[in-house]
Structures are given as structure tokens and as C-alpha cells.
Amino acid sequence: MESKRVIAAAAVAALGITGFTACAPSTEQGGGQSIRFMNLFAGEEQRTIIDDLIVEFEQQNPGITVENVPVPGGQMDGTFRTQLAGGNPPDVFQAGRAIALQLNSDGAITPVDVEAMGYTSQDDVVDAYIPNAIEPYRAADGSYFGVPESFANYLAWVDTQAFSDAGLDVPTTWDEVCEAGPKLLKKDANGQITHVELTLPLASDVQYTFVDGFVRGFGGDLFSGDDLDQPNLTSDEVVEAYSTLQRLVYDCQAAVPTLNTSDSGDDRGAFVNGQAAMMLTGGTWMTGALKEPLVSPRVQAFPWPAGPAGSVSPGYGYGFVVPTASKNQDAAWKFVRFLSDAGVDYMELGQFNGRLDVAESPEAAARVVDWNETWLPSLDSAVMAAPYDSTEIADILSTAMSKILLEKADVRSTLDDAQSAVESALD
Incomplete structure (x- = not known):
């Protein structure tokens, strides 16, 4: 459950949709x-x-x-x-x-x-x-x-001071995120990484929502069809999105998925602990999770960096x-x-x-x-995101992302395997 000061809003237009019906009356009208x-x-x-x-x-x-x-x-x-x-x-x-x-x-x-x-x-x-x-x-x-x-x-929560100290503006595209990666990478005297530009969710409960939004920024959809029963994991747009995630880790030095622990992928914890300059899975409640010195105006929310199809907010x-x-x-x-x-x-x-x-x-x-x-x-x-109430499908997608980001597995073949596994699960 997403929590802690989730307050959100948007402009509204009147909708002329029909179909509400009344429910059956209570069977206990005579008493309490x-x-x-x-x-x-x-x-x-x-x-x-x-x-x-x-x-x-x-x-x-x-x-x-x-x-x-x-x-x-x-x-x-x-x-x-x-x-x-x-x-x-x-x-x-x-x-x-x-x-x-x-x-x-x-x-x-x-x-x-x-x-x-x-x-x-x-x-x-x-x-x-x-x-x-x-x-x-x-x-x-x-x-x-x-x-x-x-x-x-979700928006991108950004430590603006970290970017400013590196002589950088807050990135607005994934290409800009890639370019900034090496400038925000820090190591201690023993060569251990202590700070990165970006944290990515791995084994967290927010991963599916995150990936769905990321893929949409590249013009793709994880699932389609009237009943959202057609996986699209091998489409060019989805492959490009996952390839970009892998590139952010291995080519751009923008993200280190094992920064916090070897297997948890705790992106929020890494950000709150001052180990990263940006995280992507925070709502308005993030304000209540931050602690000194990571408070406004140093930390602010920005739109996600844009992919070829623009910036998407899951x-x-x-x-x-x-x-x-x-x-x-x-x-x-x-x-x-x-x-x-x-x-x-x-x-x-x-x-x-x-x-x-x-x-x-x-x-x-x-x-x-x-x-x-x-x-x-x-x-x-x-x-x-496409509303799948399926632990099996979530596990398949999580396994694919872990292979791509932690093992540098071939993106297309990994997604081919995931596509087949999801199709079997849906059958």
C-alpha cells in the first residue's frame, strides 16, 4: 500500500457516462x-x-x-x-x-x-x-x-543540490540522465560506491507499476487487447525500454541496483539515505519520509525524464x-x-x-x-498500469528485470522467455 501523505489532484471535466444502478435494500431495515x-x-x-x-x-x-x-x-x-x-x-x-x-x-x-x-x-x-x-x-x-x-x-524526486554541485541541471530526458551518470558517481577510499545518480526498483512491490510507466514513455505497452490479455514483451518499444534500463546501469554508470543490498533493490531507502540524487517511485507522501538534510527546497518533485513518447507518470x-x-x-x-x-x-x-x-x-x-x-x-x-491480480505474472516480470539489470542478460532473449512464460500463465 502506498502511504504517508498521499495528496494529489487534477483538473476535472464533466463525464456523461450512464449505467449506475441502485443496490438491493438492506435486509435489516427494521432494526439496527x-x-x-x-x-x-x-x-x-x-x-x-x-x-x-x-x-x-x-x-x-x-x-x-x-x-x-x-x-x-x-x-x-x-x-x-x-x-x-x-x-x-x-x-x-x-x-x-x-x-x-x-x-x-x-x-x-x-x-x-x-x-x-x-x-x-x-x-x-x-x-x-x-x-x-x-x-x-x-x-x-x-x-x-x-x-x-x-x-x-509517481514523479521523480530529485536532490537538486547534488546536481548543482556537479554543475548539472536536473535531467529532462533519459539521454541526459545517461550523460550525467559518471559525474554523480562517488566512491570511498576503498573503491566502494557511496553515491549514484539514480535508484531503480528491483524486488520491491512497486516494480510492476514502475516498469509499466517506463515502457509507456517509449511508446509501448506491456499488455494490450480488450481484456489486456495479450502480452507485448517482445515488441520493439518494450525491448528498447528495457535496453535503456540496462544501459543506465552498465554504460551510463547512472544506477547501481545493488547499492543498498545485494538483492533488495530498495530504491526509496537508498534515496532517503542520501545515496542517490534521483528516485522514481515516490508520490506526494515522500515528503513525510524525507529527513534532514533531504527536505524542501533541496529535494523537489519533477516529471519523469522523457523517453521517445514523452514523460509518463504512473x-x-x-x-x-x-x-x-x-x-x-x-x-x-x-x-x-x-x-x-x-x-x-x-x-x-x-x-x-x-x-x-x-x-x-x-x-x-x-x-x-x-x-x-x-x-x-x-x-x-x-x-x-494494466491491472493484473497475478503473483505468477509479477514474478515472471520481476525475474526478467533482475536478469537484465543484475546479470546483464541479453534483453531480447530474456523478454522472449518472459513472453512465453506470461502467455502460458494467461492460458
């Missing part, structure tokens, strides 16, 4: 209604914030009680699927986009209930959110199966969904609307919830450096 909210906010401070919001909701809605069910990130999807299979899923679930799509395809979650959320039409719901945040939850028939719980993106997020098996769907959607309306308070969890009014609020601009100048336009163009 009890709903469970399964979420990733397992930290003590996060649980407290959710508990406080629940108290406020219950005071505003007598007769409805909410149980806070926090689950650690690595256990979230498995716990939900187990309860779903047992016929007792939570009433509100904080779902990643991939699992939300699968649940919708399986008929396991309901369409957004416009009436229960207190809106008068589907357009009112859509217009309340940033397009890039809500569009990932639109079904092929025009209905929506969820609304954003959080929405964020987006990611979670959505609120309500299972079909919930006995209190109306109360569940009412609670979703409450959390959405409480967006400014919700930001204390480190999440921007996709709401336009929150994006345009003074609180958002006050909390994030360069909000209007940098973050807002980047969220307006952020692109979410």
Missing part, C-alpha cells in the same frame, strides 16, 4: 444495521483515525454501527477472498484495482448505489471525482463498481467496493459517501481520496510543496 469495513490501515495511528471517523458516522446515522477491520497489506486480499468464499465478506472493502476488476467480473460486488450515497444521478457521482481517479472503476457496460478510496502517482490507487453478499448494502454505500465527504480528515491517513473538492482545497495546497505547479498537472495525465 451493522457493517464491517475491511481496510489496510493496520497501524495504531491509522486505526485511531478510522475509529474516530466511525464514531462521527454513527452519531450522524443512529441505528448503523460500523466495525473497523484492519488487515496488514500482505494478508488483505487472501483474508477477503476467504470470507467471501465463506459467505460472510465485509460490507465495505478497500480493494486494489486488479482485485476490484476481477470481483466485478465475477459478479461478487455491486454497482455503485447512487441513491444510498445521497446523489441524484450518476453524473453527480462522476463529477465529484477526478476523472483519472474514478475511471478505473467503470465497467464495460458503463456502470461503476466502485469509487476511489485513494489515488496517487498512477495507482484503491477503491471502495461493496460485496453482493452484504446484507446492508445501503448502509455500506452511505458509509462510503461519508468517508468520501471526510476527505480532508481522511488525508491524515496519508491518502488523497480522488475527490475534486479535496483536490482544490486550501488544505491540499498547503500540505504539498509545488501542489498546483507540479502535482496537479501530473495527476491529470497519470496512467494506471
